Amino acid sequence: xxxxxxxxxxxxxxxxxxxxxxxxxxxxxxxxxxxxxxxxxxxxxxxxxxxxxxxxxxxxxxxxxxxxxxxxxxxxxxxxxxxxxxxxxxxxxxxxxxxxxxxxxxxxxxxxxxxxxxxxxxxxxxxxxxxxxxxxxxxxxxxxxxxxxxxxxxxxxxxxx
Amino acid sequence: xxxxxxxxxxxxxxxxxxxxxxxxxxxxxxxxxxxxxxxxxxxxxxxxxxxxxxxxxxxxxxxxxxxxxxxxxxxxxxxxxxxxxxxxxxxxxxxxxxxxxxxxxxxxxxxxxxxxxxxxxxxxxxxxxxxxxxxxxxxxxxxxxxxxxxxxxxxxxxxxxxxxxxxxxxxxxxxxxxxxxxxxxxxxxxxxxxxxxxxxxxxxxxxxxxxxxxxxxxxxxxxxxxxxxxxxxxxxxxxxxxxxxxxxxxxxxxxxxxxxxxx
Ligand SMILES: Cc1cc2nc3c(=O)[nH]c(=O)nc-3n(C[C@H](O)[C@H](O)[C@H](O)COP(=O)(O)OP(=O)(O)OC[C@H]3O[C@@H](n4cnc5c(N)ncnc54)[C@H](O)[C@@H]3O)c2cc1C
Ligand code: FES
Ligand code: FES
Numbered sequence: 001x002x003x004x005x006x007x008x009x010x011x012x013x014x015x016x017x018x019x020x021x022x023x024x025x026x027x028x029x030x031x032x033x034x035x036x037x038x039x040x041x042x043x044x045x046x047x048x049x050x051x052x053x054x055x056x057x058x059x060x061x062x063x064x065x066x067x068x069x070x071x072x073x074x075x076x077x078x079x080x081x082x083x084x085x086x087x088x089x090x091x092x093x094x095x096x097x098x099x100x101x102x103x104x105x106x107x108x109x110x111x112x113x114x115x116x117x118x119x120x121x122x123x124x125x126x127x128x129x130x131x132x133x134x135x136x137x138x139x140x141x142x143x144x145x146x147x148x149x150x151x152x153x154x155x156x157x158x159x160x161x
Numbered sequence: 162x163x164x165x166x167x168x169x170x171x172x173x174x175x176x177x178x179x180x181x182x183x184x185x186x187x188x189x190x191x192x193x194x195x196x197x198x199x200x201x202x203x204x205x206x207x208x209x210x211x212x213x214x215x216x217x218x219x220x221x222x223x224x225x226x227x228x229x230x231x232x233x234x235x236x237x238x239x240x241x242x243x244x245x246x247x248x249x250x251x252x253x254x255x256x257x258x259x260x261x262x263x264x265x266x267x268x269x270x271x272x273x274x275x276x277x278x279x280x281x282x283x284x285x286x287x288x289x290x291x292x293x294x295x296x297x298x299x300x301x302x303x304x305x306x307x308x309x310x311x312x313x314x315x316x317x318x319x320x321x322x323x324x325x326x327x328x329x330x331x332x333x334x335x336x337x338x339x340x341x342x343x344x345x346x347x348x349x350x351x352x353x354x355x356x357x358x359x360x361x362x363x364x365x366x367x368x369x370x371x372x373x374x375x376x377x378x379x380x381x382x383x384x385x386x387x388x389x390x391x392x393x394x395x396x397x398x399x400x401x402x403x404x405x406x407x408x409x410x411x412x413x414x415x416x417x418x419x420x421x422x423x424x
Contacts (some may be wrong), residue, residue, distance in 0.1 A: 018164070041199045046260065055263045
């Protein structure tokens with residue numbers, strides 16, 4: 001076991017971790033932040049996406065010990081200060097961008113990274129960006145709509161064909 | 162996963178010492194190694210994480226050479242190589258997805274030498290030099306078949322050095338489930354030669370298509386490739402995603418597209 005210190009959703013935490021403890025296990029099992037999901041064993045589904053030092057990362061594909069000194073943000077840390085849904089979360093609700101909700105935390109974290117880098121993406125850019133986030137339910141159209149809406153763009157023609 | 166310890170040295174020298182332990186293994190971005198560990202296909206006693214070594218993360222131009230630190234992520238190469246070497250930046254920008262590109266590194270990709278990895282095709286086509294903590298290895302000597310390289314136990318890829326071509330392009334025909342290349346071709350045009358590196362296709366791993374290199378050296382046009390016979394289908398990977406003949410055919414198609422798109 002080694003001691004690791006990191007900031008998670010603005011709070012400093014210090015815990016002992018195993019060498020083979022994944023960041024996602026640390027978040028879910030030690031900190032009980034179960035909003036970050038695990039959907040695969042192959043680093044492909046993106047349900048576990050979080051931000052580490054502002055960058056999108058699959059928390060199932062990084063060890064907790066590697067987050068020493070890092071700023072980590074999970075889905076639990078993205079709502080507005082008054083507890084209301086942030087603009088991306090609200091857009092997912094408004095545009096029915098989720099069904100079972102399993103992929104949703106990863107989708108929201110991934111969308112936030114996209115909009116930080118590219119505030120007004122085209123529909124094709126949104127779809128390309130989401131390559132690492134798999135959804136079994138929605139068929140993606142409403143997720144793409146929600147992200148376009150969150151970027152302040154008109155979504156009447158998104159996935160119209 | 163089996164149990165192991167993890168260390169995070171901050172210099173190459175410390176990493177080399179840490180790798181001196183029996184069954185110790187380097188950890189780059191973990192985007193290949195971590196899924197492998199989850200399947201219990203590897204059993205290291207210790208992982209030596211290279212991510213805290215600042216000296217291994219850079220994209221640096223020195224005249225006609227682009228030197229990339231072994232710990233540099235695909236995402237960083239996509240951004241920082243764009244003005245110097247757009248063909249390579251384009252290759253990096255299409256590896257995996259944004260989260261994979263934020264962790265996965267060029268050193269890890271080159272060390273792993275997956276028969277479908279993207280970077281090895283560029284390294285071969287360009288005649289890159291693989292720099293380790295002990296020596297410099299020419300790409301032609303470095304890649305030795307599927308998952309096989311010239312690296313010794315505990316040797317670390319610290320830099321990959323590319324001669325910058327006049328024009329280049331990477332054409333990736335995606336296998337639609339994994340999004341790795343079913344066939345990927347890197348075309349690099351220099352003043353005195355042309356390099357064509359092919360990944361995803363051969364049972365022997367990444368290779369140079371020398372017939373196309375010769376034809377293109379005299380006439381850098383898609384027509385020059387059109388007259389060539391495709392590489393031998395019986396040497397190609399055949400699986401449920403594509404037969405050997407299909408892959409052999411794709412090599413020609415992707416090479417032509419690469420020549421047409423090179424910039
Ligand atoms: C969903 C997904 C999609 C992907 N798609 C693609 C794709 O389209 N094309 C593609 O090319 N790749 C793809 N990859 C693989 C990705 O590029 C990996 O990042 C890369 O192959 C390995 O790099 P890494 O830094 O993650 O290495 P790791 O996974 O950490 O290590 C891989 C191997 O290399 C060794 N190693 C790591 N760094 C070094 C070093 N500096 N020196 C010596 N040995 C080292 C390790 O010991 C290990 O054996 C994908 C991966 C995922 C998860
Ligand atoms: S759990 Fe599937 S990518 Fe992390
Ligand atoms: S809403 Fe069910 S997996 Fe996406």
